[in-house]
Amino acid sequence: MDQSNNKALEVDDKFVEHAPDAYPGLSPEDAEFMRGYEGKTGKKVVKKAGFFPGAVFIVSSWYPCHELQQRLAIFYTASAFSGALSGLLAFGIARLDGARGIAGWRWIFLIEGAVTVAAGLVMPLLIIDTPERAKWLSDDEKRYVDLRLRLSGVRSNTEEGDKFSWKLLFKTMVDWKVLLGIILAWANSVPNAAFKFTMPQIIKQLGFSTAQSQLLTMPPYVCGGIAAWLSGRFSDHLSWRMPFIVGPMSVLLVALAVLFNYSKNVADNVPAMYVGVVLAQIGIYPLLPGISAWTGNNLAPSWKRSIGLAWLLAAGNLGSLIGTNIFLDRESPQYPTGYGVSLGIICLGASCALLMEFCLWKSNKARAQRSEAEIRQKYSQEELDAMGERSPLYKYTL
Template identity: 30%
Template sequence: MLKKIGAHIAIPAMITAWGTVCCLTGLVQNYHGLVAARLILGLCEAGLFPGTVLYLSMFYRRHELQTRISLFFSAASLAGAFSGLLAAAIVKLDGKGGQEGWRWIFYLEGLFTALYGIAMFFVFPRSPAHSRFLTPEQKAHITRRLKLDSPAGVDDFEEKFSWAECKKAATSPHVILLFIALFGNGLTLYAFGYFTPTIVQTFGYSPIRTQLLTVPPFVLAFLLTMFNAWWSDRYGRRGLCAILMSVLALVGYIMFFKSMAMAVRYTALFLAVSAVYSTAPALVTWLPNNSAGHYRKATAVALGFISTNSGGIASTWLFPANEGPEYRRASIVLISMTVLIIVASTLNLLYLRRENRKKAERRAAGQSSLDAASWAAEGDKHAHFIYSY
């Protein structure tokens, strides 16, 4: 859709649509209306994150991508932090205009989102070559830099759609392993996005103080996510970044599982939330980093987000009220999913290192050509395409 319609239309349209739906959700009068509104909201919002990841890969080189994706993704961390503050403030509008406080949350947050989406129609460029805020020299410079990741000078924007390319992405071992890892990451990520207030509420504080206590873990998540992005881009270590952050999350889950002390559990939230949010950009960046050309990359990114969102759906049953405050079953599931991420990421790292060794042998033996046709046909399987691990 980004290539057919153009990112300059598709992304702002999605933002405007879901902001409008969010705003109108404040008008629902029953459970069925709420379910319908949430379904439509999901349809409007689903393409934004994968579309943005693919869009950013059109502007930045492979070793620069995680910092940019993390900056975009960290908006989720900051939203997690400040949504608590914002909700605590907006809910005080309860009774204004004859509307409950929770309705005001939907009205105001949806309105600001829709207005932002409309503004983006006038800002978003279709591609570097179509950017209105870049000089011709800057556009040419970006194009030259992007082609450095493709020694044959293949232009992804010129690629024609092919189902065969989609199949190659779906059957690539590194995509399959990340599909597995991203399911686990999606489950843990959405679990904290949805249920951090529920967990903090078991500490026995008032609703407003509960909302305020959810803020610090997400602030730390933002800082750690950006540090890891800088480190990962600098040293090109996507897998190690994901593994180390998952180990940190594992420590947090075990602390939460083993102790009922409020201080220990709150500390565990800091570790788990910040580590989970730091893991996601590394895994997501790994997909476009190791996929070429355009449709193979687009398919890999789409599959990754299908898996992430599937994990998110599963997470909605993780913290039922009748299992609190221990939430032992939830802790066991989170621990299991994090171990799954570590195993899948480790296997992917080892697989990519092995493939790079094979490619080095092919290059040494002169078994590869740098012509455009060869590069376009082989994509990321080309001997001169070095996998990031």
């Protein structure tokens, strides 16, 4: 992932972003023809690893710090609506089971893979990776966008502050803000992965058929997407990230508590259980846009932001390995392990968010004690740019 984002700074970002977009679209189709777990897993790792961090980096390259989260939320909301659509597609495509001698699950891979390939081929023509390459912007408009990005700290004022080095790579990977961000990402990826794979089963336990369960997964995803956009909108408006991360985590805690409490007697608590499922998605989907925006806002210059976002999302997604293995069939319908681990990691994430807020606030307060004139008298612009977010003129986003 780090390599994908690093190369995105050197070559045309949209091709780094969407070449893997079209190519991994072949994976579902390959699943129809391929046999063997190792081959399928290897192809997924090679072809899909750079997609999401590359997309986040491109979006972050266009917008000032306090206009970023709602844009990331719009992008991430596509994941929520794809989850809603997948339930509907699974309901419809299942009827093709046996057609032309192909199993229903293979039809799903073939159809969704073909759509992904087509989209991946078209997207490079539609996605503009940087303002400088936007043919529809005039020179004055490009200059205006560039100045906005420089004033907000997204871009350096000199080339000195925006160079890659292996030292920068390793320093970024152990940066305390990135490490805390990874824990925050785990608070999203663990319950998110768990619900993505178990929601249909949980809903089915409410007494609905498999087909009805697939359809009933749609409203939670739609509500989650709307919550993500609203959270991003208000976070950008208030220029404040932390409440819009801790808030959804609190909603998610309530949702999991409701689901665990009423799971002992599902049949008599169908409305409460379904509301719990909806609340869980409302809590999950605002998290990753907020965490990505908060971490990206506090990393500078663009090389460090690129590396930091890639490492955040790569290490953060390791939580999915946990999330997909904690809702154990033998523990149905209460799933004490699944709910217990999810509740614990969410509490840890909320604590880390509060700790990060305090540390950033304390740093901003210390920097505010020095005047800009005093700082500029001591440091040149090149030296300030080389410091990145450690510059005494840099103000952290809370």
